Amino acid sequence: MRATWRGLPAARHAAGWEPGLAVPGADGSTLLTDHYFPRAEGDFPTLLVRSPYGRGLPWSPMYGMLFAEQGFHVVLQSCRGTGGSGGTFDLWRNEPADGQATVSWLREQPWFNGTLGTVGPSxxxxxxxxxxxxxxxxxxxxxxxxxxxDPYALFHADGVLRLDNALAVGSGMTYQHRGVAAFVKATLRLQRRIREAVAARPLRGAYVPALGGEVPWLDEVMTHPDAEDPYWQGASLAEAAERSAVPVSLITGWHDALVDQTFAQYERLRRAGCETALLVGPWTHASALQKGWPEVFAESLAWLRAHLCDDPSGLRPTPVRVHVGGHGDMGKRGDMGKCGDMGKKGGQAAHGGRPGAGGGGRWRDLGAWPPGGTAAPAPTAWYPTWEGHLTREAPAPTDTAPPASFRYDPADPTPSVGGPLLSPAAGPRDNGTLEARDDVLTFTGPPLDEPVDLFGPVTARLSVTTDTGHADLFTRLCDVDPRGRSVNVCDGLGRTSAGTPIGTSGSTSVRAPVRADVPMSVTAYRFARGHRIRWQISAGAHPRYARNPGTGEPRVDATALTPVRVTVHADSALLLPESPPTAPSAPAPGPQGPGKAL
Structure with missing residues (x-):
């Protein structure tokens, strides 16, 4: 494991291992548990790591051995119904009770000194x-x-099924706890059969050949798109952060499929007055535990030592550290790797100056997120024009001409390219092929005379008309370099309401424009001098999101497909959280080592 990464701290102790301990769960089921420990005299705090993905690779070396070498007992446990543990796995309903049962068991162990921490991803x-x-x-x-x-938000966005996430989670939850060989086989099968699974009509049950069998909880997840459905009652654990007094370190990546959930956790913890740290790197969900692991491990270790061992020496001087993307350091055309890094050449290294460790961009230490807090400036509005431009100049009140329209055909759905996914396709990607399609609109600003820095949430305020009343709206912020390459920064998806019919044009109904505010996630990003800001609008990103059939039918049951024409009106706006450009400053010390601050 140490040979995989450079920059991991030296081991403080040799580590021992007690595998296969039987811990009673809340219902009496046996929860199989492995115990890792420092081979040394003295009291050591305990880390509880509960997983539905098994207790082998990568959890055993990354969380068992590495943390035990640093002076922690590590209790690595398979959740109910997984990894040999008894009972039946449920996506969320058993975890509170089984966690409490495990702590009760810990209290009876002679090596438990009464100090407990938790750690783990996803x-x-x-x-x-x-x-x-x-x-x-x-x-x-x-x-x-x-x-x-919030499991609902993992699987649905504004009532739209996150199809790619659903299939990835279905495969991972079903096979990863069975061992590496079973999981690799399942992953390859999903890759071979995903096209037929996502294109099937109806979508319900079409995943079975791709996943190698039925997954009952996945059927339930896919067929309950309404967040208010009783099915989802108790699934969200947001209330835990709303009243937490336990110090929490939050770590995510800008292209993590769960990045918005992490920022929601941060907001709730801050409102509750809880001691909180936030680290956001240039990572996807997977690459944070791959290329980003030295930074993630160092951050985690420093937090745990500070609060479990009374050793704050490794903590950062500020509670927030974010990687600021962009800066023009995007590497050569086509250099972007499959883990979302943006090429080695010219990229400012992450902590320690390792070329290519995280792609273009630099780190910035902040007192809070977003910078300035409630005093942060109002977002800047950028407006589309009929010529395909993007401008800060608002349209005249008398300008009622729509800037552009496009036809979306669900039989040939607009494909997804990169972005915050669970799959290896995640991260920043060249959007050129996507933007060449007739069903994708782009509005592009002029070359920038000065850098534009963004820190905070990005939002699209859309005014649109549809001829059928059934359409999704996928909206994306892109960075266009001087060579014309367009790379995604952040994005989001919403749905239009039907709009009121106000007449007909031939055989097609004419509807009144409807407004839709579409959150496009959060970012810390610098558009470099000479680059251009681009706003991309389409009616889907398939198979990241299940396609809208255009008929009003539930997506998992639809068999008929109806094209829709979407018209974007001039009073639409892209709202960007612009901040005054900040010159590079001296690097701040921290557990991650010397890094170049912004």
């Missing part, structure tokens, strides 16, 4: 929030890496 973050609903007195710190707290 669903391993969800089980941390489950424990924090009623935090035991021993819980002194949490490290939530690329963490989940």
């Amino acid at each position: 669903y391993l973050g969800y089980v941390q929030w489950a424990l924090a609903l009623e935090p035991p007195p021993e819980l002194k710190a949490m490290v939530v890496q690329m963490g989940l707290h």
